Amino acid sequence: MKHLIIIAAFLVSFISHSQTNYEKGMQKAFQLWGSNQSTEASNLFERIAGAEPDNWLPPYYAAQINITSSFGERDKEKLAQQLGKAQDLINDATALSKNNPEIMVLQALLHTAWVAYDGATYGATLSPKVAQLYAKASQIDPNNPRVVFCKAEWDMGSARYFGQDTSPFCKDIERAIELFANFKPETPFHPNWGAERAEQVLNTCKK
Amino acid sequence: MKILTASLFLLFGLYIHAQSTINGLVLDEKNRPVMGANIYLEGTYDGGSTAEDGTFSFSTLETGTKSLVVSFLSFETFTMAGDVTYMKDLTIKLKEDVNALDAVVLSAGTFSAGDNSKVNVLKPLDVVTTASALGDFVGALQTLPGTTTVAEDGRLFVRGGDAEETQIFIDGIRVFSPYTPTTNNIPSRGRYSPFLFDGITFSTGGYSAEYGQALSSVLLLNTIDEPDQEKTDIGIMSVGGTLGNTQKWEKSSVSVNASYINLAPYIALFPDRNDWIKPYEMASGETVFRKKTNSGLIKLYAAFDATNFELIQEDINFSEGLRYKLNNKNLYVNGSYSGVLNDTWSVFGGGSYTRASNKQGIMERNINSVDNAFHAKVKFKNRVSNRFKIYTGAEFFSTDFEESYGDETINNVNYGYKDNLAAAFAEADIFISKNLAFKLGLRGEYSTVFKDFTFAPRVSFAYKLSKASQLSMAYGNFYQNPSSNILKFTQDVKSQNTSHYILNYQYNADRKLFRAEAYYKKYNDLVKYSGYFPSFQSVFNNDGYGYAKGIDLFWRDNSSFKNFEYWLSYSFLDTERDYQNYPTAAQPNFVNTHNLSVVGKYWIDKWRSQVGFAYSWASGRTYTNPNKAGFLNETAKPFNSLSLNWAYLISPQKILYASVNNALGFKNVNGYQYSNTPDMNGDFNRRALRPAADQFFFIGFFWTISDDKKSNQLDNL
Numbered sequence: 002m003k004h005l006i007i008i009a010a011f012l013v014s015f016i017s018h019s020q021t022n023y024e025k026g027m028q029k030a031f032q033l034w035g036s037n038q039s040t041e042a043s044n045l046f047e048r049i050a051g052a053e054p055d056n057w058l059p060p061y062y063a064a065q066i067n068i069t070s071s072f073g074e075r076d077k078e079k080l081a082q083q084l085g086k087a088q089d090l091i092n093d094a095t096a097l098s099k100n101n102p103e104i105m106v107l108q109a110l111l112h113t114a115w116v117a118y119d120g121a122t123y124g125a126t127l128s129p130k131v132a133q134l135y136a137k138a139s140q141i142d143p144n145n146p147r148v149v150f151c152k153a154e155w156d157m158g159s160a161r162y163f164g165q166d167t168s169p170f171c172k173d174i175e176r177a178i179e180l181f182a183n184f185k186p187e188t189p190f191h192p193n194w195g196a197e198r199a200e201q202v203l204n205t206c207k208k
Numbered sequence: 209m210k211i212l213t214a215s216l217f218l219l220f221g222l223y224i225h226a227q228s229t230i231n232g233l234v235l236d237e238k239n240r241p242v243m244g245a246n247i248y249l250e251g252t253y254d255g256g257s258t259a260e261d262g263t264f265s266f267s268t269l270e271t272g273t274k275s276l277v278v279s280f281l282s283f284e285t286f287t288m289a290g291d292v293t294y295m296k297d298l299t300i301k302l303k304e305d306v307n308a309l310d311a312v313v314l315s316a317g318t319f320s321a322g323d324n325s326k327v328n329v330l331k332p333l334d335v336v337t338t339a340s341a342l343g344d345f346v347g348a349l350q351t352l353p354g355t356t357t358v359a360e361d362g363r364l365f366v367r368g369g370d371a372e373e374t375q376i377f378i379d380g381i382r383v384f385s386p387y388t389p390t391t392n393n394i395p396s397r398g399r400y401s402p403f404l405f406d407g408i409t410f411s412t413g414g415y416s417a418e419y420g421q422a423l424s425s426v427l428l429l430n431t432i433d434e435p436d437q438e439k440t441d442i443g444i445m446s447v448g449g450t451l452g453n454t455q456k457w458e459k460s461s462v463s464v465n466a467s468y469i470n471l472a473p474y475i476a477l478f479p480d481r482n483d484w485i486k487p488y489e490m491a492s493g494e495t496v497f498r499k500k501t502n503s504g505l506i507k508l509y510a511a512f513d514a515t516n517f518e519l520i521q522e523d524i525n526f527s528e529g530l531r532y533k534l535n536n537k538n539l540y541v542n543g544s545y546s547g548v549l550n551d552t553w554s555v556f557g558g559g560s561y562t563r564a565s566n567k568q569g570i571m572e573r574n575i576n577s578v579d580n581a582f583h584a585k586v587k588f589k590n591r592v593s594n595r596f597k598i599y600t601g602a603e604f605f606s607t608d609f610e611e612s613y614g615d616e617t618i619n620n621v622n623y624g625y626k627d628n629l630a631a632a633f634a635e636a637d638i639f640i641s642k643n644l645a646f647k648l649g650l651r652g653e654y655s656t657v658f659k660d661f662t663f664a665p666r667v668s669f670a671y672k673l674s675k676a677s678q679l680s681m682a683y684g685n686f687y688q689n690p691s692s693n694i695l696k697f698t699q700d701v702k703s704q705n706t707s708h709y710i711l712n713y714q715y716n717a718d719r720k721l722f723r724a725e726a727y728y729k730k731y732n733d734l735v736k737y738s739g740y741f742p743s744f745q746s747v748f749n750n751d752g753y754g755y756a757k758g759i760d761l762f763w764r765d766n767s768s769f770k771n772f773e774y775w776l777s778y779s780f781l782d783t784e785r786d787y788q789n790y791p792t793a794a795q796p797n798f799v800n801t802h803n804l805s806v807v808g809k810y811w812i813d814k815w816r817s818q819v820g821f822a823y824s825w826a827s828g829r830t831y832t833n834p835n836k837a838g839f840l841n842e843t844a845k846p847f848n849s850l851s852l853n854w855a856y857l858i859s860p861q862k863i864l865y866a867s868v869n870n871a872l873g874f875k876n877v878n879g880y881q882y883s884n885t886p887d888m889n890g891d892f893n894r895r896a897l898r899p900a901a902d903q904f905f906f907i908g909f910f911w912t913i914s915d916d917k918k919s920n921q922l923d924n925l
Contacts, residue, residue: 044246129436
C-alpha cells in the first residue's frame with residue numbers, strides 16, 4: 002500500500018514537472034477563479050502577465066475578472082478604480098495582439114459596465130463606442146460565438162429600451178449557441194466562455 | 209524499504225532547502241492591514257496575495273537579487289530590490305496614490321463638465337438638455353452660480369465682471385470672437401456648436417497661471433479626441449437646418465458640419481417688437497481633423513460663418529425708430545499638437561488665427577472693422593513624480609484692428625491699433641498627501657503697446673476634511689488689456705488688474721454635490737473716459753477701481769429620485785465700480801444682487817422621453833433715472849423665466865425635440881431708456897426695455913444615419 006502511495010506521489014510530481022510554469026500558473030489561476038477567489042486569480046493572472054510579456058491572454062483574463070466583478074458595484078470610486086485597472090490591462094493585451102475580436106468584446110463589456118452603472122450619464126457617450134466595437138469585431142471574425150452572442154445581447158438591451166421587438170436577436174443567440182458548440186479554442190487557455198450565459202439568455206427568449 | 213522512504217524524504221527535504229520563503233505584512237499609511245494586494249518577484253511566477261490581516265507568504269526557487277513588487281488599487285506600486293533570502297518578515301507600507309479618484313482636487317473657483325474630471329458639476333449632455341439653453345453651451349453655464357442674468361445680452365457675466373472679462377479657449381488656444389454677432393436687446397449665443405466638445409471647464413475665478421488676459425473668468429473647451437464612429441447627422445429645425453458627417457480611418461478622422469439659420473419664417477409667424485427689414489440669417493461651416501501619431505495627437509479645427517440682418521428698433525429719441533444693419537464674417541482656425549516626449553516630459557503646441565470682419569450701418573453712419581488676431585502657445589509638462597508636476601510655457605498674442613467710420617459729413621476716417629503681447633508662465637502641482645495639495649504659479653506678460661511688464665502670482669490650496677468633503681482656497685492676480693473699443697482711440701493707457709480671494713467648501717458623495725464659495729475681488733487701474741462713448745475727443749485714464757464680493761451656492765442631486773436629476777444655484781453679489789464714463793462708483797447695470805436657478809430633468813421610460821425645466825429668478829438691475837439726482841439710482845423689477853423642453857426618441861436614431869422659453873409669459877423688463885431731452889414739464893420720458901419677444905418656441909427633428917443604427921443626436925440638441 003505504502004509503495005502505491007509513493008509511486009502515485011512520484012507520478013503526480015512527475016506529471017506536474019512536465020508542465021511548464023505557464024500552464025501550471027494558468028491552471029492555478031482558473032482554479033482560483035472557479036472557487037470564487039477572484040482577487041487571488043486576478044493577482045495571479047497579473048503575475049503571469051509580468052512573466053510572459055509577449056502573451057495577451059494573462060492580461061485579458063485579469064481584465065475580464067475586474068470587469069465581471071464590477072457589474073453590480075454601486076460605489077463609483079471603487080468602480081472607477083476597478084474599471085480603470087481593467088482598461089490598463091486591456092491596453093496591455095491590445096498592444097500584444099492588435100485587431101483581436103476577443104479583446105474588442107472585452108472592451109465593449111467594459112463600456113457596458115459603465116452604462117449599466119449609470120445609463121443616463123454614460124449611455125449617450127459610450128453606446129456608440131460599444132456598437133462600433135461589435136461592428137468591427139464581427140467584421141474581422143463573423144463566426145466567433147462570443148462576438149455573435151455579446152453583440153446580440155447588447156442589441157437586445159437597446160431594443161428593449163426602445164420598446165422594439167427583441168425576437169430577431171433571439172435567432173442570433175441561437176446561432177451563437179451553435180457556434181459555441183463547434184468552437185475549438187486555439188489552446189486550452191484561449192477564451193472559451195459564454196455558452197452557459199447564452200443558454201440563459203435564450204431561455205428568456207422562450208418565455 | 210525504509211531506506212527508500214528515508215531517501216525520498218531526504219530528497220524532498222533537499223528540495224525544500226533550495227526554496228526560500230518570502231513573507232511579511234502590508235500596511236497602509238495609517239498602519240491598517242491591506243487585504244488583496246498582489247505581491248510578487250518581478251518577471252517570475254512567484255507571488256501571492258495578502259490575507260485579511262495584511263500578511264503574505266510565498267516560496268520561490270529564485271535566488272540572488274530580485275525585485276519585490278507590491279501593487280494594489282488606489283496605492284502607489286511599491287518596489288524593493290534585494291536578495292531573496294533576506295526577504296523575510298517584511299513590513300511594507302503602501303503610499304496612497306494621489307491620482308486616485310478620492311484624492312483631493314484643486315477646485316477653488318472651477319466648475320467642470322465631462323467624463324474625465326473628478327468632480328462633475330455638469331454632465332456632457334447637460335449642455336444640450338438644459339431647458340433654457342437652446343443648445344448653447346453659454347446658456348447652460350448661465351444656470352451655474354457666479355453668473356448673472358443679463359437676458360438681453362446672452363454673454364457670460366461673472367462675479368460682477370462685464371462680458372469682456374471672460375475669455376474662452378478651445379483646446380487651450382484663445383478664441384477671439386466667441387459669440388455670434390448681434391445688436392442691442394437681442395441675446396447672442398456661443399458661436400461654436402456644443403457637440404464638438406467633450407470637456408468644459410468653467411472657472412469663475414482664481415484660475416491657473418496658464419491663462420491670462422481675463423479679469424474675471426476663463427472658459428476652457430476641449431474638442432473630442434476621437435469620434436466614435438462614421439455617421440451622418442441631419443437636423444431640420446423651425447429656424448433652419450444642419451448637416452454633419454464624420455469619416456474615420458485607422459489613425460485619423462474628419463468631421464464636417466454645416467448649418468443654416470434663417471429667422472424669417474419664425475418672425476412671420478410670431479412677430480416680435482423689432483421691425484425686421486432683413487431677418488437674421490446665418491450660414492456656418494465647421495470642420496475638425498484629428499490624426500494620431502506614434503506619441504501624440506494632431507488636431508485642426510476650422511470654422512467659418514457669415515451673418516447678416518437689418519432691423520428698425522424702437523427708440524425714445526427717434527420717432528421713426530433706430531435702423532441697424534449688420535454684415536459679419538468670421539473665420540477661426542485652430543491647430544494643436546500634444547505629445548509625449550519621454551517618460552516624464554510631454555509637450556503641447558498650438559496656434560489660432562481669427563479674422564473677423566464687421567460691417568455695421570447705424571442710421572446714416574457706416575462703421576466697418578477688420579480684426580486679425582493670432583495666438584501661439586507652447587507648453588511643457590514635467591511629471592517629476594506622482595506627487596510633483598511642473599508646467600511651463602510661453603505664448604504670444606498679436607492683434608491688428610482696423611476700423612473706418614463714415615457718415616453724411618465725415619468721409620471714411622481710418623484708425624486702429626496693433627498690439628503684440630508675449631507671456632510666459634510656470635506652475636507646480638504639489639501633493640503633500642492624498643489630503644493636501646498646492647498649486648503655485650507665476651505669469652509674466654509684456655505688451656508692446658504699453659511697453660510694460662506685469663507679473664501675476666497665482667496660488668491655490670486644497671485640503672480634504674473627510675472622505676466626502678474638502679476645503680480649498682485660491683488667490684491670484686489677473687491682468688487684461690483694455691478692449692478694442694478703447695485701444696482703437698488711444699494706446700496711452702495700461703493694463704487693468706484684479707485680485708481674487710476665494711474660499712471654497714465642497715461635499716461630494718453618493719451622486720450628490722454641494723459647494724459653497726465665498727470670494728472677494730478687487731479691481732484696479734480700470735479704464736475711464738470722458739463723454740458718452742469712447743471717441744477721439746475722450747480723455748482716457750486708468751483711474752477706475754471697484755470691488756465685488758459674494759457667496760455662490762450649488763446643489764446637485766442625481767440620486768434621491770428615480771430618473772430625476774436637478775440642480776439649484778444661488779448667488780449673492782455685492783459690487784460697485786467706477787469705470788468707463790461713470791461719474792462715481794456704483795453698482796453696474798449688468799449686476800443682479802440675487803440670482804437663483806433651478807434646473808430639473810425627468811426621464812420617462814414609458815414614453816422614451818426626457819422632459820426638463822429651468823427656472824431662473826434674478827433681482828432687478830440698476831438704471832439711471834435722470835428725473836432724480838444720482839447715477840444708476842434706481843432698480844428695475846426682478847427677472848423671472850420658466851423654460852420647458854421635451855425630447856422624444858421616436859426610434860433609436862430619430863429624435864423630436866421641442867422647447868419653449870418663458871413658458872408662463874412673465875413680462876420682464878431689462879431696464880429703461882430715457883429721452884435725451886426733457887419734455888415741456890421738464891421731465892425725461894422713458895421707455896421700458898422689453899425683450900424682443902416674451903417667449904421663444906423651438907421645434908426640431910434630428911436624424912442620425914450610421915452603420916450601427918443606434919447613435920443619435922441627443923448630445924447635439
